[in-house]
Amino acid sequence: MNFYQLPFPITIVFVPLLVCFLIPVFGWWKRTVCYPMVVTAVSISFISSLGIATRVLQQGPVQYFMGGWQPPWGIEFYIDHLNAVMAVLVTFISLLVVIFSKKSVEKELPEKELPFYCLFLLLFTGLIGIVVTGDMFNLYVFLEIASLSTYALIATGEGRAAYSAFKYVILGTVGACFYLLGVGYLYMATGSLNMADLAGILPSLYGSKVVITAFIFIMVGVAIKMALFPLHIWLPDAYTYAPSAVSSFVAPLMTKVGAYVFIRILFKVFKPEFFMGVLHATDIMLWFGIFAILFGGIMALSQTDFKKMLCYIIVAEIGYIIGGIGVANPTAVKGAIFHILNDAVMATCLFMVAGMIMYKTKGHGISDFKAAFVKMPYTTVIFIAGALAVIGVPPTCGFFSKWYLLLGGIEAGQWAFVAALLICTLITIALFFKVIDQGLYIHAFKDASEQMETHQEIRSDDAPLMMLIPGFIIAAAIFLIGIFNQPILRGIIEFAVPKGLGG
Amino acid sequence: MVERDESVVIRTISRILAPYIQLFALYVIMHGHISPGGGFQGGVILGAVFILLAISFGMEEVRERLAERILTTFTSLGVFIYAFIGFLCFILGASFLDYSILPFADPRSMGMLGIEIGVGITVMSVMVSIFYDLSTFE
């Protein structure tokens, strides 16, 4: 059984699922074995994702039929360039977060490791399943697996976590239901659930009201899942009060996978002829994107809590992506898809920093950064990398996706979008320098009560190595993706941009 | 906390009913692959039995018959049966869950039956443990 028969599409999904059910049993027997099991499982699917990616790059899309049933009858795992890169992204970040989470879970969720890792793997399975599946309904199932485990994970947090988790349950389920309903309409019109098959059947039905309704329902459902303004209200609280291990895993990936689903359905199931020719949906997306960018930026500016600030930044970033799709020329769409990657990476980086600060100072307010950069030099490096990426300073990856978005906006003459991007950039600058001041200038923010200690006196006590190493890897990734953006765009993302966008 | 119910009628009736319900549940599970029914429905019915007993006899009675530990094990066990059959097909050379490869007479039905049993066990234990968790709240 040579490399190309290796069952990567199966192992990538079912190994974590299996281990997730193993953990409770082994947990009764011996607590300590669980963590290694989790790491192994995630690494296995990371390796499989790499395998799939290479296979896709060499031989084009990979298909796998559940139970040998050919589509459209059977469930199909369909992996092309877009999924491949998403799969690598999801597994890579999950691996880092697993390594990162050990210490912070021990600190924030003592005695709850077992359920945490159980849910963690379930969530991971859901996300990776969403990425690899080629079947509309199967996607719904994985989406709900992921969401359910997310609800539970978020509810384990401090403060008002439980309540915000419930809010998330309500909205998330509504979103899923909308999606399901849309799938139902599609099935009613076409009698098929397989994405490729649907893409074949739909063009003859573009006029029909059923299809349009289905499209709208699906898009709204996904928009709720990906927290597109104004459907984002569940996000900030939920991610802010979740344990830092959870938020550094969920916040980057859940929304990005949502964005991926959005793009996948928009481009692979429906075609530009439909959403541009029949519906003119792109203008609406563009404006939603612009509002999301501005709103997210302004709200972020008014936060005093670091994690909440990051959450609103995520809302703005989703605006970037959707706006980029709304601009609807190849350059901007390229930028939007590239930005999914970049934003996942930089959000992970920043939430990890939040976790480290939380680990040391028991809080995640901006005021908790006081003198942090003098105390925790390595954390500082990671933070700076993430901040520069969000601001979009070359050569971090954030600059390059922003470049393509801006260039696309200029080519299409969408000046509003360009302006929104630039304004949001300014806002992010203000945000991060607020934090940097807190961390760097220890004299400036001293209140009289504290005794005056100078830079020399402060001893450095940094986050544990288990947290720093993933942080450094992700910080390095930020720069590497930036420097090697051309291979990524040429080799992978070009293929994901649909024909018929014009430009 | 579900209290032990003192009414003789309920306890007797449920004591009498329980085996029949279980039997029916097993039938539903076993017959799932050729007629309406299957692991999920059967599992729910099977779980319902324990819930009924818990309501009429109180939690302790049921707990000492069916400890949480056992339930968790069952949950995993069911998933295992499922996955095992899946991977078995796959080791035998067909794709995941492709029963036709299995070495039985009428392999598809047999494979499906195995799957149904696995699902049944899991669903039953999950139902009951959800009930436990929600009802043992002080």
Added chain:
Amino acid sequence: MITELFSIHYRPLLATLFPLIVSLLILSSGKRPNLRESWTIGGGVLLFATVLSMTPFVLREGSIECSLFTLFPGIDFAFKVDAFGLIFATTSSCLWILVSFYSIGYMRSLKEHAQTRYYFSFALAILGAIGIALSANLVTMFLFYELLTLSTYPLVAHDETPEALHAGHKYLAYLLTGGLFFLFGILMTYKLTGTTDFRVYGIFQSVLGSTSKLTLQIIFFCFLIGFMKAAWMPFHSWLPTAMAAPTPVSALLHAVAVVKAGVFGIIKLVCYLFGIGVMKELGLGVALGFVAAVTIIIANFYAIGQNNLKRLLAYSTINQLSFIIIGVAILTPMSVTGAMIHIPFHGFMKITLFLCAGAIMVVTGKKDIDQMAGVGREMPITMIAFIIAALGMCGAPPIAGFISKWHVCLGAVQSGQLVFLAVILAGSLLDVVYFFPVIRTAFFEKVPAAETLGRDMEEKIEVVKGNIETRETKRNLYLFMVVPLAITAVFSIIFCLFPHTFHIYDLAQMAVKDIFGGI
């Protein structure tokens, strides 16, 4: 590979690597001050040597190109060393060494906090300046430009007092906003011309016919706002505010890196991006000159009103920068030569002034001009250097400022734009008006008796305490400060007598020949 790295074609890369490595070394050896500062000095020397080593080759071959990796289709991360770039690189790398010596004296005698952060950011700022000087296209330049902005922020806010923080924020707010305009300009350029490389005749000629003039003018002004570092009015006010920083930092801002990067960018923009032809075509030269002229006059009047020495110097910088801008705006070979050589010349003179101001502040603790009575007699070397540099600013021979002013005025006459000539001369006059009081107070005013008494008392007390060695060390540190400023003062005379020092004049002429070759 390693040997290849030292070949002439990778020299630019090498030149940018030195400050980077130095900054990391500084960070790593924060606990051992002597080692840390020797890193700085060593790095400075190496960098200066590297830059100088490129000069002969450039004079022979014209340019060194070194492309590393592709950023965007048609845009590489690439260095291109040309004559003009070398002028700037030489200036900043040479001044880095002197400022480092000076910083040692300054920071130690004031016992400043967070010196590691200080030297680290300083090295990064130099990296930014060198990168800007050597970059081959706009995107590479943008990268280093932003690096320069961000790395100077901790320096400006170094004191961590509320004023310092406010200065830092203002600095960032201005320059990063400018950076966004810069980015927008780059994007428009890329969209229109498909390239962002610096070419000697500019890259906009090809699209001159196809694009509306208005668009090009808008792009030009986007860039101009992007180069806000040149502190042209009305976008100048960050510069005087940034005076809250320690004096070496002001020297860095004014002489070595930041504002110089701004004018450097403007000259690049005019000569290598739009090209003289297009500039004339669009009538942008006059517009630019107008902005600069207004700046010169207003800045001078501001300067006259100042009492704080550093703020006065800040406004003098603003007007000198606009003088450079006028030089390039006149668009004649002579004036552009003058503008180019005024970058190093002004660098040396202005740094002298700042080092003097810093020295005065450290030794006597005086910041305002009207307190400076008697300083001249107390610290003669410093004040003599100050006089030399001040005269140079006014354009009096035999000091460097004279040559550049001469060229620019000549250019103005040749092109018949006598308005600008008048402005320049008026500016020089006003320079005299606000530098003279300083000198007068320093030398000829009576020292208030109380003060001398006070100082005597202090000395007595110190003697009584018997801690003479502290005064010894203080004197050594004072040497650290005096020697550099003496050197720079001497240099600013040498530059007048021998303009070919460091080939600066040759480089300028060569660059001008390239730019105007076709016209």
Added chain:
Amino acid sequence: MLEFLFGKLNYITYIFLMMVGFYAMMAKRNLVKKLIGLNIFQWSIILYFICIGAKRGGTIPIVEGGHGATHVIHALQYVNPLPHVLMLTAIVVGVGTTGVSLAILLMIYKKYKTLEEDEILGRMK
């Protein structure tokens, strides 16, 4: 109009149920009521799926020979089983959602000793 009403009765019903659930979710202040609304919402969609599969007088889809059938049953005659099967999964998901959200409600109750939204929001302050 009437035959529209009666012809599409099942769809009208599901939309009606959906709106009921939606109203409960949005307007009720008690979290448990919100949850019930959520369930109604989900079940209405399940009902919808069932009725797109259903068919008056349809039989089960069995190929020839299988299960004692003597001829291939024509596609027009049998009920499309797929939506029903899908709904099995959807029901599982629904149960899962209910379970999780009940657990979360218990946590909330432990923390705030109430399930009235206003009081909870009041206690957060």
